[in-house]
Amino acid sequence: MKSMDRSGTRARMIARCWPAARASCSGATTCRPAARSGCPEVQVARRPTSIRVMYRGKVKPGQEEAFATAWRGITRWMRTHVSGARGSLLVRSAEESLVFVGIARWASRAAWEASQARSPQDPELLAHVQAMRATAERSRPPAFHEEVSDLTLGGEGEEDRT
Structure with missing residues (x-):
């Protein structure tokens, strides 16, 4: 993620972007929220789950x-x-x-x-x-x-x- 100022912008971006990224993962290791959302690509570690x-x-x-x-x-x-x-x-x-x-x-x-x-x-x-x-x-x-x-x-x- 980009560097954010100390006013909480980073925290707000995480709160806004993480649900969108998680929903788009579907087992992939790279999650891409909708381009128009303004959210960055997120790398996630996924392991097969029981x-x-x-x-x-x-x-x-x-x-x-x-x-x-x-x-x-x-x-x-x-x-x-x-x-x-x-x-x-x-x-x-x-x-x-x-x-x-x-x-x-x-x-x-x-x-x-x-x-x-x-x-x-x-x-x-x-x-x-x-x-x-x-x-x-x-x-x-x-x-x-x-x-x-x-x-x-x-x-x-x-x-x-x-």
């Missing part, structure tokens, strides 16, 4: 352990057999013991979509999927989130496969 897919659902009473077992089975199968699958975390609501939230980590949205496009043919995976469907009462559609920072330690003694 996504998190969040699932929320209610389990049938008495089926909590069967649901968790099926979730673990699906996650382990996916990590072994599906490119881009990075594992998951399953938590239970402290307020509603039948409500579970699963947070799956994927290398990209495209990797997740590719995994969803094929039907479970493997007998082991199919058994886990059927068990999960049999134990779930209702669920919400998955929600997608871009990973910004992950400071958690690996779970169950498994290595972090970042």
Whole structure:
């Protein structure tokens, strides 16, 4: 950026230009806001980001352990057999013991979509999927989130496969 005077002009330019630059990046390393905006070109460091897919659902009473077992089975199968699958975390609501939230980590949205496009043919995976469907009462559609920072330690003694 150009040198600015001490009256806060630089701060105002950053406040005005940064949202425009960020919106124009789309994964590029050079962001160019609209020429007529008067904003300079901005260099940004971009790294490929993982996504998190969040699932929320209610389990049938008495089926909590069967649901968790099926979730673990699906996650382990996916990590072994599906490119881009990075594992998951399953938590239970402290307020509603039948409500579970699963947070799956994927290398990209495209990797997740590719995994969803094929039907479970493997007998082991199919058994886990059927068990999960049999134990779930209702669920919400998955929600997608871009990973910004992950400071958690690996779970169950498994290595972090970042």
